[in-house]
Amino acid sequence: MTDKKQQPNYFEFYELPVKFHPELSKVKAKFYALSKKYHPDFYANESAEKQEEVLQKSTENNKAYKILSNDKRLVKYVLELKKVLTEGEQYVLSQEFLMDMMDVNEMLMDLELDEDAEKLLELKKEVRGISSKLNESLIKLTVLHDDKDEDDVALLRQIKDVYYRQKYVWRLQERLKD
Numbered sequence: 001m002t003d004k005k006q007q008p009n010y011f012e013f014y015e016l017p018v019k020f021h022p023e024l025s026k027v028k029a030k031f032y033a034l035s036k037k038y039h040p041d042f043y044a045n046e047s048a049e050k051q052e053e054v055l056q057k058s059t060e061n062n063k064a065y066k067i068l069s070n071d072k073r074l075v076k077y078v079l080e081l082k083k084v085l086t087e088g089e090q091y092v093l094s095q096e097f098l099m100d101m102m103d104v105n106e107m108l109m110d111l112e113l114d115e116d117a118e119k120l121l122e123l124k125k126e127v128r129g130i131s132s133k134l135n136e137s138l139i140k141l142t143v144l145h146d147d148k149d150e151d152d153v154a155l156l157r158q159i160k161d162v163y164y165r166q167k168y169v170w171r172l173q174e175r176l177k178d
Contacts (some may be wrong), residue, residue, distance in 0.1 A: 014064055021143060031061060038054050039058070072170075084153075084157065085160055093165060097168075101168060104123070104127060127176060131170070134166040
């Protein structure tokens with residue numbers, strides 16, 4: 001694996017504890033405060049070096065807000081910060097989950113060959129139900145993690161597994177939109 005530049009810690013940048021559920025009001029307040037502080041217009045008369053520095057801080061602020069205010073991105077980001085998830089990882093989902101998804105995929109392929117609006121609606125409902133259950137599980141596990149004083153590696157691995165299953169279902173939902 002090639003050496004990559006270490007991912008910035010947006011929680012540190014915003015002076016917040018690393019959590020799956022940071023207080024959104026604090027995230028927004030920090031975003032607006034830093035947006036004001038690092039607005040490029042306030043540095044128009046500064047040196048090119050200072051303008052570049054401010055532009056980088058402004059960009060970092062935008063990226064931080066984009067991640068810390070988005071549940072889907074945030075779970076992945078926290079898992080990466082905790083070094084439980086690595087980019088490009090070939091995670092292996094459980095056989096049981098894959099068998100369940102094979103049934104869903106077969107129904108989807110059948111519908112692609114022979115369109116049936118009623119069966120499509122049933123399949124969409126089933127996939128929404130799977131997604132909803134995974135989301136509930138993810139929320140329960142991440143809240144449990146946030147309530148602990150230190151990292152529980154086994155809990156983080158469970159969160160990672162549910163994240164990957166949810167990611168799989170999100171791809172199915174995208175296919176169902178087409």
